[in-house]
Amino acid sequence: MLIFELSRPGRKSYAQMPATAASSSGIPDMFLRRDKPLLPECSEMDVVRHYTQLSQKNFSIDTQFYPLGSCTMKYNPRACNTLAMLPQFLARHPHAAAPTGQGFLACMFELQEMLKDVTGMAAVSLTPMAGAQGEFAGVAMMRAYHLARGDAARREILVPDAAHGTNPATAVMCGYTVKEIPTNRDGDVDIEALRAAVGPHTAGLMLTNPSTLGVFERNIAEIAKIVHEAGGLLYYDGANLNAILGRVKPGDMGFDVIHMNLHKTFSTPHGGGGPGAGPVGVSERLTPFMPIPIVHEERGTYRWLSERDRPQSIGRLSAHMGNAGVLMRAYIYARMLGREGMHRVAEYATLNANYLMAELQKAGFDIAYAKRRASHEFIVSMKRLKDETGISAMDVAKRLLDKGFHAPTTYFPLLVPECLLIEPTETESKQTLDAFIAALTEIVQEARTNPDLVKGAPYTTPVRRLDDVKAARELDLTWKPAA
Amino acid sequence: MPFIPHTEDDVREMLASIGVASIDTLFDEIPQALRSGGLTQVPEGLSEMEVTRLMHARAERDGHYSNFIGAGAYEHHIPAAVWQLVSRGEFYSAYTPYQAEASQGTLQLLYEYQTMMASLTGMDVSNASLYDGASGLAEAVLMAVRAHRHSRRILMPKTVHPYYRRTVQAIVSAQNIELVELDYDAETGITTTLPEGDFAALVIPQPNFFGCLEDADTLTDWAHDHGGLAIGLVNPTSLALLKPPGQWGSSGADIATGEGQPLGAPLASGGPYFGFLACKQDFVRQMPGRIIGRTVDLEGKPGFTLTLQAREQHIRRAKATSNICTNQGLLVTAATIYLSLLGPEGLKRVALASHANTQALVAKLTNIPGVTRAFDRPLFHEAVLKLDTPAAGVLHALEAQGILGGFDLMPTYPELGNALLICATETKTEADLQQFADHLARIMGRQQSAPPCPIKPKI
CATH class of the missing domain: 3.90.1150.10 (Aspartate Aminotransferase, domain 1)
Structure with missing residues (x-):
């Protein structure tokens, strides 16, 4: 049964509507809608019952073991949801001035700092709204870096054949061609193939480590050396960060830029397919290009950095500052876990x-x-x-x-x-x-x-x-x- | 250890099964040099009680304000049932419906959502959502370029949200797409000057960033007459009242997109929200993002599944229509329930009440000497006011009175001078509007009164 089939013309949920509203607006006729949109006409109980019953047709972490590889379907602690939804946080307008949101901004700044530590990167921007957008931001920064150095010849991104589909799709969105690097029998990147592939046309390599084959890339130091010596940059796809959290830092492996999937490693809800959050971390040389806004702290006061502060930024990826509520849940999770x-x-x-x-x-x-x-x-x-x-x-x-x-x-x-x-x-x-x-x-x-x-x-x-x-x-x- | 269920016995038995002495051994393939020391910037863990106290303190610090800012994010009443249902674990902690048989709840809901959005926008089909309005517009632009095939020029009025324009620039800049900015008419605040030459699509914001109603019919027909597509950028609340993109001009816009936040998502400092994208049937294969279709199971029973996946990155890789992987499932869940609770009548009432409140607020504020309306044009639920003093100072003084008085247009539209974009939705009462007007009047120095007192009201 669809919600539309429960609908009856003239049935209303009166309690949910504004009690008083003018019946007409004074807006000239030429701008007005003439037909009625196909929305359900139901009582509140109809709606609650229908969507409760629909929810019961789902498998979820809360009801079943959910061992979906590469998706990190771990328990989503309830406190993270409850506390991220405190009324003051929900009511805060994204364009409200920074002094009116110091509590929220403090959380965001501390999250940035913790993610820097976890990843071993010099700086973090929380803005990207999902892993794929984090990837986009990362590759766009690589491109901006090469172009800022006048190095326009780097037209190719290398991607191992085991990579997620988002990697090659992202590289193409950033204007690159993609070359796949084969994997050897043991699940490591084929080093000789990589050596043969790099050159003055190489913008960088996108790598997931541990890889999607579920093994740690043992030759990572050698891979970093090969790519860097060719003038390319090394991109870390953080899809599998859960495997090394607190054990290995991508920055120490030689990565120049990384994205994290907070809905995986930091246990924010997957929500039936989103919202995610895909913060990016960068090494020192890529910091001028980070997506804005970024939270900045000065003597205990927080504010957003914008285009004026970061003229070389790759720009904005959303109208506001990304999926703030997801970032809040990740922050609360990180504080509950703590270092240990x-x-x-x-x-x-x-x-x-x-x-x-x-x-x-x-x-x-x-x-x-x-x-x-x-x-x-x-x-x-x-x-x-x-x-x-x-x-x-x-x-x-x-x-x-x-x-x-x-x-x-x-x-x-x-x-x-x-x-x-x-x-x-x-x-x-x-x-x-x-x-x-x-x-x-x-x-x-x-x-x-x-x-x-x-x-x-x-x-x-x-x-x-x-x-x-x-x-x-x-x-x-x-x-x-x-x- | 938080959220780890293992007992000491469990660990012992598991290690024995694997045949190693310690958990550390399991990391022995990682080169020694890469194994990091401890984390230094992550504090000690907090219990749930401790983190609750911390977060309440942070929330208190942010206080309560009476909000009159819109500018792309709108305060609407969200029925209690919406987030109670959304927070059910079966919605909240499920993932992408890859196993359709085990995800019929999410899939059916998305199909219902697609139906509602297609009808609201007057289009044939809708996808299952994108990240937000700004990135949604970028995807619509890319889609239009793919569909048009011949031109890579996009006509982008300056009456489109400035941050949307920047987002589109950031996302499409590497793909050799030219964004042509169109100026607006200084008297009416709408797009009237249209350029020569080929283009793939014209973006038509309705209402536009200034709250003004564009002449969408004429613009749509102009785009089609000149061989381009028309992309409608619309506010979903307005669509219960205003003509939807599918009905613009003689044949309707080709693509409709916008910010879904007004449909049940809290303001929450900017996200998570969701972007919607709908189009005519002809363009469905150019759509990015997830799409749900109705089909039957092997017994002939109706059911729902992800479809047209051959467009997507996990199948097409480098040839996909977009790199997008997730949608904004949870927010779409909220929007679907929100729309079901309000229905066509409720949504229209929200639109009418928001329009009426903004009109009333404009009337009150323009009674104050030194405050005038910038544009003579019908509006939806936002308006630009011109002040005879810098808006930033006025906003700051209003903040001290617990009022967020609007969006300062100086940084993005300096040509407007001291201008403020204001919005009053259905959540505001006559008393709220009057309070804003009284404070503004005093701040503008036109009424005899004491200077504003920098104390926040305790609510």
Whole structure:
């Protein structure tokens, strides 16, 4: 049932409307709307019941284990939401003068300082609204840096073939061509291929470390040297920062610019797909180009830095200052964890991933990089199962839903056939991991004894497997009332 | 340890299973030289009680103000049910609906949202949202250039929010796109001068940044007659009252975009908000961002799924329509519930009440000697006032009285002189408007009164 089907002409939620309003505006007719927009006409209870019931059709961290690789689906502490939504914070207008928002700005400044420490970078801007926008800001800064030095020949960005799709898409948005660098058999970047690829045309390399293969790039120092000697810059994609939080600082690895995904590492809510927050950190030589606004402190007073303070800035990425409310949640989370808690994040995320990997290997699963330590995530390949039974990674993922678990990331990274990318995060207990192992083991048994059962999954969800081809061929993107 | 459930026994058993002696060993592939020492700028952790006390103190420091600033972010009443529902863990802590069968709640809600936004804007289709209004306009510009194919010139009136223009500049600058600024008419504050030459699209803000209503019908027809597309940049609240982009001119604008914040998102220092993007059916494959489609499951039961994913970065990589990955799911959840609670009548009343309050405020303030309206033009819920004294000083004095008196236009529109952009939404009462007028009158020095007292009211 759609909300529109609950709607009845003339039904109103009176309590939610302004009590008095002129029936007409005096605005000339030529500017006015003549038809009524297709919005539901419902009572408050209709609406509350409808959306409560819809919410119940979702898997979420609060209801299920959600081991979606590369997404860091850890517990979102409730205090972060409650405290970020204190009335004064919510009521603050983005253009209210800085002296009227010193409490808020203090939080933002301290968050900047903590992120500098965590990343080992010289400066941080909180502005980008998501990881992909952070990537954009990072690559745009690299471009601005090269152009400011009169070096316009650098037209190419290098991206390992294991990278997230956002990396090449971002490079193109910044006006670059993209060259992919292959990965060697052990999951590290192919150093010889990198050496052959760099040159005076290289603007930089975008790298995720640990990579999307769930392993730490061991030759990072060598990679940094090769790129820097060629005059390029090194970009750190912070998608997997949770794996090294408080253990390794990207600045120490030689990175010149990084973005962080606060909705991953700093546990702000994923919200059904956003909002995120993608702050960027830079080394000293890139600071003039940082996106504005940036919080500045002088003798205990905070203000925003703007175009006037940073004339070489790549500019603004939003009308205001990015996803402030997400940044507040990250700040509160960081304060609750503190120094010790942050070290523990990487330790226990890594412990959970390696335990899960070890147990699954013992249970007979094929681990993609079995000789390597897992970082905070690892890959299982279902290729052998598919060859033997016809059951694919997708089938296994769907059957997991019936067992009460959200599926891992499937078919990414593209390098490993029939892969499941599994990231348990530090907030899951051993019991949960053991139950997940049992479920996966059961599914493999089902695949061998009753493959049709697995192929038909899921059965317990609000709908069975959906026809994606029909969805794309016969586009139905809006509801239309019956004629 | 906060949010880590492991007991000592758990850790022991897990390490034994892995076959290592300590957690430290698990990091042995990381070169020794890279393993950092401790964090120095991160303080000791706080308990929930301690962090609660800290955040309440910070919130108190920010105080309470009576707000008359709009300029792209608008104070509206948000029904209590909106954020109670949004904060349900099933919405709050879910992710992108990659596993459609386990995400029907989010997916159906997004489909409902697309339906509402398409209808509000008068367009055929809507995506599932972008980051915010400013970056949304940048995406609309890129989309128009892709759809047009022949020109990379975009006509951008100066009556578009100045920060939106800067954002668009920052996002499209590397893609060889020319942004041509169009001046506004000094009397009416609207776009009347249109340039020669090819262009991919004309951006039409309605209402424009000054609150004035542009002649959207004429502009849309002009754009089409000259071989370009028309992008409507609109306030969603206004669309219950004003003609939507899909109905502008003889054939309607091609793309509609804008800031979704007025639909249930709190001001919250600028975010998170969401950008909406809707278009005619012909351009759907040029859209960036997530799109939800209705389909059926293998039993023929209706269901919802992400569709047209071949446009997106996780499939197309370097050839994607945008690098965007997330949308603003949680804010769209708020907007969908907000629109469902208000309905067509409620939204129209919000628009009418905001319009009426701004008109009333303008009347009160322009009664004060030294205060005049800058433009003679119908407005929606904002207006530019000219003062005979610098706006910055006036705003500062108003702040001391607990009033945020508007947006100072001097830094971005110096040609207007001492000008202030004001807004009064439906949240303001007659008493609020009068209080603003009384303080402004006194500050402007036109009434006999004591100088403003720099003490914040305790509310």
